[in-house]
Amino acid sequence: MPTVITYNTLIRGLLAQHKSAEARLLFENLIKFREVQPNVVTFTTMIDGLCKTGHTDMALWLFRFMEKCNCKPNIVTSNTVIDSFCEQGLADDALDLHSEMIENGILPDVWSYNTIIRVLCRLDRWEDVSMLLKQMMEDINISPDVHTFTILIDAYSKSGKLDDAKHIIEIMSERGVYPDIVTYNTLMQGYCTQGQTAIAFDLYRKILSEGLSPTIVTHNILVHGLCQMGKSMEALTILYKMQDQGHRPDIVTYETLLGGLCKNRYVDKALSLFQAMECNGLLPDSKTYNIVICGCLCNRRYNEACKLVDKMVNCGFSANGFTQSLLHLLLSEAQDPTVLAIHQKCLH
Incomplete structure (x- = not known):
């Protein structure tokens, strides 16, 4: 049987x-x-x-x-349902089941708290977050782990509360919990989003001094932050630094840099980078082509744009809505034959 x-x-x-x-x-x-x-x-x-x-x-x-x-x-059964509630944004249902667990003698673990705290942060329910943290540390006697603190840092950073996010790092040190690379990446992302790339670079140096290894995500955050501030040439040096450290740039790295270079009128650099990307074995996708084509069109480099459109179409990709709108705008300003030819190719 x-x-x-x-x-x-x-x-x-x-x-x-x-x-x-x-x-x-x-x-x-x-x-x-x-x-x-x-x-x-x-x-x-x-x-x-x-x-x-x-x-x-x-x-x-x-x-x-x-x-x-x-x-x-048991705790695994309860956490499974709580996690499902949280994924659907049903914070109240998750909180009710959490309370029911405790009443029935099933003590939550740090994973239970992290799951609910994450969804509460996403919903800006800070009072409930404070209540849960207090219950976690004082009533249940569970110490927050690095994931708990990273969730809080992420929430504060996305809300623009960078001083609060930085304070979390200090609390971690006091409690003997060491930030990992995800924690630092999260805080760096917050500073770069607010245009404070200098502080993000300070954190990057701190990562290195603490013996942590920056990831591709770490470098992409810095590249994006610099490009957002119009410092695309500085961002390009990050690419070279990544390669020196043995990190292979991904499609996000290249697309961010290409967009930044084109926006700041470094079209030749963008075209060279586009070629280098292909030589390094990373094939451009539809988004990559459209970024460089738009950069060429905006800077009146119509011949290069025309060649890129040919390559894009041959690869089975097509012009996106932004590229189409840009072509319509350029044609409304002047009936340039090359732009008209590009427009015709994009239609096919």
Whole structure:
């Protein structure tokens, strides 16, 4: 006879193969015929599958049904439903279940708190965030981890509260929690968004001094920040620094730089970078082509734009809405034959 472990393995396997209907049927038959008593792993596996397929209401019903089967949910079961609520922005439902967990003697862990704090921050419900942090540290006696602090830094940074975000770093040090590269990237992003790239570079130097390895995301944040401030040539030096450190620039790096160079009228540099990108084995996509084509059009480099359009069309890409609008604008100003030819190629 198959055991509950057999059923758990089959249900998990079916869900992993995206065969949720078959998994549900197997589970329903298990409940219906009662050949084997499902355990907490069975229920949790099925609840996780329902949540991942967007059936949170059904997952919650199954969560309630567990008690009728004399099977008490554990922290993993509860966290699974809470996570699904938070992904849908249902913060109140997540908070209610969180309170219910504690009442039923299931103590939340740091993951439970991080999940709810993240959605509350996203909804700017700062009072609830403060309440949860207080409960977490004083009532349940759980120390926030690096992910908790990173969530708070991200929320403060996106709200423009950079002093509060910086203060979180100080609190981390006091509590003996060390920022990781994601924490620093998050804070750097906040400073660059506010145009404070000098402070972002101070953080970059701090990352190096603490022995952390900058990631491609770290460098892309700096490149984007500099380009936003019109310092595209300085941003270009970041690309060279990345390559010296053994980091391979990705499509985001190149597209950010190409856009910045074109905007600041460094078209020759942009065209050279576009060629270097291809030589380095990174194929441009539709967005890349449109960025450089628009840069050429804005700077009256129509012949280069025409050649790029030919390449773009041959690659199976087409002009986006911005490129089309720009061509219409240029044609309304003057009926340049090259622009007209570009427009005709884009239409095909």
